[in-house]
Each structure stands twice: as C-alpha cells, then as structure tokens.
Amino acid sequence: MMNKIRALIIDDEELAREVIRSFLEKDDTITIIGECANGFDGFKEINEQKPDLVFLDVMMPKLTGFEMLELLEEPPVVIFSTAHDEFAIRAFEQNAVDYLLKPYSQERFVDALARAKAKLALEGQAGKALTGVVEQSREHSGTLSRVAVRTGSKIQIVPVGKIRYLEAMDDYVKLHTEQGVFLKQDTMKHYDEHLPAEDFIRIHRSYIVRLKEIVRLELLGKDSHVVFLQDGTQLSVSRSGYALLKEALGF
Amino acid sequence: MSHPVLRGSGNKVYLLVWVLMVCLHSAVLYFYYGWSLEISAADSLVYNLLFASIAPGFWYIVTFASLSKDDLALVGTHLAGATMAILLWAALSGFGLRFLFPDHPEYLAFLKRAYIWRLIIGVMDYSITVLVFYLIKYYQDLQERTHRELELQNLLKDSELRMLKSQINPHFIFNSLNSISALTLSKPDAAREMVIKLSDFLRYSLGQDSAHMNTLAQELENATLYMDIEKIRFGNRLRFEKEVADACLGVEVPNLILQPIFENAVKYGVHESINAVTIRLKCKAEPGMLEIFIGNNFDEESMPSKGAGIGLENVRKRLGLVYGRKDLLTVEQREGEFMVKISIPTE
Numbered sequence: 001m002m003n004k005i006r007a008l009i010i011d012d013e014e015l016a017r018e019v020i021r022s023f024l025e026k027d028d029t030i031t032i033i034g035e036c037a038n039g040f041d042g043f044k045e046i047n048e049q050k051p052d053l054v055f056l057d058v059m060m061p062k063l064t065g066f067e068m069l070e071l072l073e074e075p076p077v078v079i080f081s082t083a084h085d086e087f088a089i090r091a092f093e094q095n096a097v098d099y100l101l102k103p104y105s106q107e108r109f110v111d112a113l114a115r116a117k118a119k120l121a122l123e124g125q126a127g128k129a130l131t132g133v134v135e136q137s138r139e140h141s142g143t144l145s146r147v148a149v150r151t152g153s154k155i156q157i158v159p160v161g162k163i164r165y166l167e168a169m170d171d172y173v174k175l176h177t178e179q180g181v182f183l184k185q186d187t188m189k190h191y192d193e194h195l196p197a198e199d200f201i202r203i204h205r206s207y208i209v210r211l212k213e214i215v216r217l218e219l220l221g222k223d224s225h226v227v228f229l230q231d232g233t234q235l236s237v238s239r240s241g242y243a244l245l246k247e248a249l250g251f
Numbered sequence: 252m253s254h255p256v257l258r259g260s261g262n263k264v265y266l267l268v269w270v271l272m273v274c275l276h277s278a279v280l281y282f283y284y285g286w287s288l289e290i291s292a293a294d295s296l297v298y299n300l301l302f303a304s305i306a307p308g309f310w311y312i313v314t315f316a317s318l319s320k321d322d323l324a325l326v327g328t329h330l331a332g333a334t335m336a337i338l339l340w341a342a343l344s345g346f347g348l349r350f351l352f353p354d355h356p357e358y359l360a361f362l363k364r365a366y367i368w369r370l371i372i373g374v375m376d377y378s379i380t381v382l383v384f385y386l387i388k389y390y391q392d393l394q395e396r397t398h399r400e401l402e403l404q405n406l407l408k409d410s411e412l413r414m415l416k417s418q419i420n421p422h423f424i425f426n427s428l429n430s431i432s433a434l435t436l437s438k439p440d441a442a443r444e445m446v447i448k449l450s451d452f453l454r455y456s457l458g459q460d461s462a463h464m465n466t467l468a469q470e471l472e473n474a475t476l477y478m479d480i481e482k483i484r485f486g487n488r489l490r491f492e493k494e495v496a497d498a499c500l501g502v503e504v505p506n507l508i509l510q511p512i513f514e515n516a517v518k519y520g521v522h523e524s525i526n527a528v529t530i531r532l533k534c535k536a537e538p539g540m541l542e543i544f545i546g547n548n549f550d551e552e553s554m555p556s557k558g559a560g561i562g563l564e565n566v567r568k569r570l571g572l573v574y575g576r577k578d579l580l581t582v583e584q585r586e587g588e589f590m591v592k593i594s595i596p597t598e
Contacts (some may be wrong), residue, residue: 012522013426013429013430013431013484013485013486014486015429015433015483015484015486016430017427018433018436018437019429019433021430021435022433022436022437028454037525038525040525054368059422059522061522061523061550062523062524062525062550076287083421083422083425083426101425102426102428102429103425103428103429103431103432137528162343165308240467
C-alpha cells in the first residue's frame with residue numbers, strides 16, 4: 001500500500017483552514033499533519049515535519065507566503081490559496097502546482113489536488129530535484145520593500161531602508177544592514193532589478209550600494225575608482241558602475 | 252455679453268447722465284451766451300439727445316474692436332467708427348436746428364461758427380463713452396471668468412470627492428465569502444447571519460452618492476456591520492470596543508468617511524499581528540465640533556509590506572474638500588498604539 005500524502009495547511013484565518021480541512025478529509029490518500037496561522041510557524045513546521053504538500057495563503061502576519069517560501073531550502077509542493085489574484089504569476093514562477101482563488105469549489109480543489117499528486121508521483125520517481133528552483137526569475141514581483149532572512153532557525157525581516165550595501169558571494173548575496181550581516185541565497189540580478197532604483201546603485205558586478213551611504217569617491221589608478229562608505233568600508237567601482245554613479249550623483 | 256445700456260439696469264444711469272448734460276448745455280447757452288430759452292433748450296436737446304441715441308451703438312464697436320488681435324486694427328476700427336458717428340451726428344443736428352430756426356440769422360451764424368467745437372465735443376463724448384464701455388466690458392469679462400473658474404472648481408471638487416470616497420476592497424469581499432463557504436459546512440446558522448450582514452454592509456456602501464451626508468448613527472451602524480464580519484473572519488484575534496455619547500448620534504458626517512479608517516486599523520493592526528488586536532471607537536460632542544477617535548494596538552515589530560497611509564490621506568483630502576480645512580484628521584502613534592482623530596465641524 002502507498003504511503004499517505006502528508007499535508008500542511010498555512011493560513012491566518014481559522015475558517016479558511018476549515019474549508020481546506022473539510023475538503024481534504026474526503027480524500028483518504030491524504031493525511032493532515034498540522035495547521036499553522038502564520039509564516040513563522042509554517043516555516044518551522046515545514047523544516048521539522050517535511051510535509052509533502054503545503055496549502056499556503058499569501059497575506060499573513062509577519063511573513064508572507066512568498067517570503068516564507070524563499071527561506072526554505074527544500075520547498076515542498078505548494079498549492080496557493082488566496083483571495084488576491086494579482087500574485088498568480090509570481091506563484092507559478094515559484095513552482096506552485098496550482099493557485100486557488102478564494103472562495104473555491106470542491107471540484108476546483110480536487111483538480112488542484114490531482115495536479116499536486118501528479119507532481120509528487122513524478123518527484124517520487126526522479127528523487128527530489130527541486131532544491132533551488134525557488135530562486136528562479138521573479139520579474140513580476142515589483143519593488144522590494146523588505147527582505148526575509150534567516151540566521152540559524154531564526155527568521156528576521158529587514159526593511160529595505162536598513163540595507164547599506166550588498167555583496168555577491170558565489171550563489172549567495174551578503175546583505176550588509178543596520179541589523180547585521182546576513183547571507184541569502186539569491187542573485188545580484190534580482191536585487192539590482194527589485195531594489196528601489198532611486199536609492200540603490202550597482203557600482204560593480206559584486207556590489208550594490210545605497211547612494212546615501214557613499215561619502216566619497218577616489219581615483220585609485222588609471223580607470224579604477226573606489227568608494228568610501230560611512231563606516232569606512234572601501235568598495236571598488238567598475239567602469240560601468242562609475243558611469244552610473246556619475247549619472248546618479250550628477251558630477 | 253449683455254449690452255450695458257439696452258439691457259440690464261444701466262439704462263437709468265445712462266438717461267440721468269444725458270439729462271444732466273442737456274441741463275448743463277442749455278444753461279451755458281442761456282446764461283453765458285445769452286440766447287433765448289427756446290433756442291438754448293432746442294440746441295441742447297437736439298445735439299445731446301441725438302448723441303445719446305447713437306452712443307449705445309459704440310458698444311458694438313468696442314466688442315468688435317476687442318476681437319481684433321493687433322493694435323493697428325483696433326485703432327483703425329475706432330477711427331472709422333468715431334469718424335462716421337461724429338460726422339453723422341454733427342450733420343444731422345446742424346440740419347435739424349437750421350430746419351427749426353430758419354429765420355434767425357444770428358443763431359444760424361452761431362451754428363456755423365460753433366461747428367468745429369461741436370466736432371471736438373463729439374470726439375470727447377465718443378472717447379468718454381467708449382472708455383466707460385471698456386471698463387464695463389472688462390468688468391463683465393472678469394465676472395464671467397471668475398464664474399467659469401468657480402464652476403470648474405466645483406466640477407473638479409465633485410469628481411475628486413467621488414474618487415476619494417472609499418472603495419470597497421474586493422479582497423474583503425472574497426475573504427468574507429470564503430469564510431461563509433466554511434461556515435456553511437459547520438455552522439449553517441452563522442453562515443446565514445454572515446450573508447445577511449455582508450449584504451447589509453454592501454447595500455449601504457455601494458448605494459451611496461459621494462456628496463451626501465449621513466448621520467453618525469447610520470455610519471456607526473455600518474461600521475459595526477463591517478467589524479462584525481471581520482470578527483467572524485479573524486475570530487478572537489480581533490476585538491471591537493465602542494463608546495459613543497448619545498449627543499453625537501444625530502450629527503451629519505460625510506458618508507463612509509470612517510470606513511477607510513476601520514479598514515486601515517484591520518489591515519495594519521490585525522493583518523500584521525499574531526496577537527489579539529483591539530479596535531477602539533470613541534465619539535465625543537465638543538462645542539461646535541464632533542470628535543471621533545479610532546485607535547488600535549499593533550505589533551511594533553511588524554513592518555507593513557506595502558505603502559501605508561493612502562486611505563488616511565484620502566480621508567484627509569475629502570474632509571478638506573467638504574469643510575475647507577486641512578486640520579480635521581490627526582494621527583498619533585506611540586508605544587504600539589495607533590490613533591486616528593477626526594473632527595467634524597457641527598456649525
């Protein structure tokens with residue numbers, strides 16, 4: 001006999017969880033291993049219990065569904081369940097198997113379940129090859145206003161206003177913030193495109209700096225420059241970065 | 252543009268001025284030059300009344316001249332108009348008086364001698380009349396322009412008010428429907444109650460015209476419906492307390508003015524917090540002013556993921572448009588408490 005699919009429900013509204021629960025109870029191939037009312041708990045539960053399938057709301061206190069997904073190293077199969085239709089594209093970009101718009105019918109729900117099962121069956125054959133796919137293109141997510149980061153098992157939310165500069169580190173981006181330094185699995189390209197363009201500038205392939213942090217710019221050699229930040233940090237400036245700086249600061 | 256003499260109240264003043272001119276003119280002829288009363292009166296009447304009947308026509312010269320773009324055309328129009336009018340007037344008057352007094356050689360000689368002076372007086376009369384017409388025209392233009400500007404401003408205000416009026420958040424409706432969907436399974440009675448509440452809320456919120464005012468009692472009833480629905484959604488995460496003085500209930504307030512503030516409290520208080528949030532409403536009647544306080548506690552560590560304060564800014568703008576004051580909405584934030592105060596002038 002096949003193992004039951006272990007499902008986790010994450011939604012901040014009790015009644016919304018109740019809908020999913022009642023629909024799931026009619027399917028005996030699935031067992032509900034827990035329910036969470038916010039992103040923090042959801043993150044913890046997923047890491048501890050490793051569910052196969054997660055029903056995820058987007059707008060929740062503290063941590064949105066998307067922010068929670070970004071923090072996971074091994075994201076499970078996800079079905080979004082939300083009243084907001086504007087996140088659908090982003091959800092599919094993050095490899096959601098389906099996107100349920102509240103309120104939805106049992107037929108629609110069963111449909112989503114079927115897709116999830118198909119995907120789980122496929123993964124069972126091929127082994128879990130999903131790691132990292134979350135970090136795919138997210139072109140539609142608009143301007144960032146905060147970033148969720150993780151230190152050990154602790155999650156912290158860093159408002160974009162507190163980011164001083166970013167540094168590329170292989171597959172990671174090192175965020176230097178007023179709250180400390182954090183590593184996040186992400187690309188410089190993502191930040192270059194989604195940080196507010198009027199505040200941040202990409203001075204180098206490996207550096208994105210908040211304009212207000214820059215105190216002075218010095219010529220280092222022929223064609224090479226370096227900027228000094230408020231705390232004395234020195235960062236090198238590439239030729240294209242110098243052109244961007246020139247334009248932004250108007251010198 | 253209405254004629255200042257032929258239409259409107261200007262004709263009485265116009266008539267009075269010319270009666271005065273007739274008296275003055277005949278007095279000069281009678282006392283200074285020593286003509287007989289008959290001749291003085293006839294001379295004065297013919298010259299002045301004839302001019303008085305031509306002069307209203309100058310209005311059309313003025314309006315026509317102000318259509319032309321360059322100064323040369325303007326001067327040309329007036330020169331042509333004045334020459335024709337004055338020559339016609341002087342010739343007709345002279346002819347009429349010669350006809351009236353054919354056997355009076357002394358007076359006929361005087362008429363001939365005075366002819367050049369008549370022309371000069373004609374030019375002066377023309378200039379003065381035209382000048383007055385220009386002033387009147389300027390005044391009329393100004394009035395019309397201010398009137399039009401006022402109308403435009405009203406129109407703008409109207410559409411602005413319509414825009415600023417709170418629009419029902421569709422996610423609120425869909426989330427409520429989802430809650431109803433859940434309740435139909437476990438608690439059908441509660442589901443029916445929620446459907447009724449949601450219907451009442453929508454009927455009130457959708458059926459309102461933006462310029463209208465409602466009593467505070469009606470507004471609070473609607474706000475209570477909204478909070479009831481949100482309480483079903485969020486369960487014990489949301490509490491609502493109200494303290495309303497009876498004297499406030501009859502006061503008229505702009506419709507749905509409180510709705511964005513309650514929505515704001517739910518959005519930034521309840522949505523962003525794991526702990527229970529209490530929304531407190533307090534209404535006080537001060538002399539000449541109704542004061543409404545809407546406060547909520549919030550999680551200080553949470554950071555709104557989207558730009559805050561558009562709803563409140565709209566309420567501020569709307570109050571400014573309705574009451575012409577910008578100080579009617581104040582926001583206070585301290586120690587995890589967010590408080591919005593609205594003042595509604597009651598006089």
